[in-house]
Amino acid sequence: MISKNEIKYIQSLYHKKVRDEAELFIAEGIKLVDELLNSPFVIRKIYATKEWAGTAAFPATIITEQHELDKISNLSTPNQVLAIVEQKKLTHQPIEKNKITLVLDGIQDPGNLGTIIRTADWFGITQIIANTDTADVYNSKVVQSTMGSIIRVNVWYKDIEQWLSTASVPVFGALLNGQSIYKTTKIKEGILVIGNESKGIRSNILPFIKHAITIPGSGHAESLNAAVATGIILSHLLQ
Template identity: 35%
Template structure:
């Protein structure tokens, strides 16, 4: 397949969240990301440099007629990254729905207004590592399918279901523990933690919204060490989510 002006315009348009949602498509960039996701989503286009295509026969075979071999300058025009990769893939965005029953048998992560796509991707990556299969995203949370977030997942986006919607409504539909991280919460290392439920992570600067805080049943706190010694004001939300998930899973193997 040859690159055309219409295909180029379409791929570039996917840098906008509005167009990603309208077209139900997203872009994955870079060798690691593409190799880990190809075959997991319906593929629209695989755009690669000649050198990349020569070295990745398996991926190109999967792409078949949807492979577009183009010079690196073309990738520079298409890429949303500061340093254009040798390959990018355009996939259909999956349509996932949340089954509240899942939170009765496993841990689910919910993101309440997390703004940085890198943090969203990091949390999805941590969720995958710790056996969490679903991440709920509020409408104010950064799009998990923007290029930066997808890259930050390191391929986990192909294994973790991302459900976007009205977070308070999704939480109210669950009959399970809803846990959130707060500065006035109970120390997570001594708190009684369930094996299932929903763990809510809030906005980088403002934390968990009032509407969601009203639904939270268990308020948790990750303390600094040693206690009482001046430290940074707070943890990055991606770091905090990883620490919290690690503690939940540690309890399962004790």
């Protein structure tokens, strides 16, 4: 049984301001919560059905009624368990050398950001620098769509114009008039900049792009989804 105040508090964590002040976020579902329990993330509290709680080592507040879970969940089909988790404190600065770093110039859609994080993780990329106007990594839609990759990929929020001005490795950018991905050489270190969904890479960032790259298309779509473009470019740059 969850109290009304607890329900209110959990719902308030869906708002960035409250979330950031409390330095917490919400993660849902059996798979993601299990992964978090087996990670360095600190779980503050778990709400779960009897079924989940019966098999878990972590003590949970039992949810007896489906409508309680519906109230605290942000999923269309709530799945047994919801965890309140401490946000990761990024103690070190991102390192560029011998690594690929993704730079996001203001990705707006939470699903896109989550999918980009998941794609980065697939290709072994563990650091993302997001311009300060990028969607919040602790937005619950982002958390869910990373499918667990939020555990392994670090996202720093920075003024990317300033950050890129100090970069000492090759800077690639996804643009419409660059070199074909089929002709780029494979890289082991560098920065890949991905633009905003509607504006692309903004004009103040363009001067930093030393290697513009393009995904040739023979059809009529105007552009690719940002996460799809990220995946395609990474698969060609890193193979």
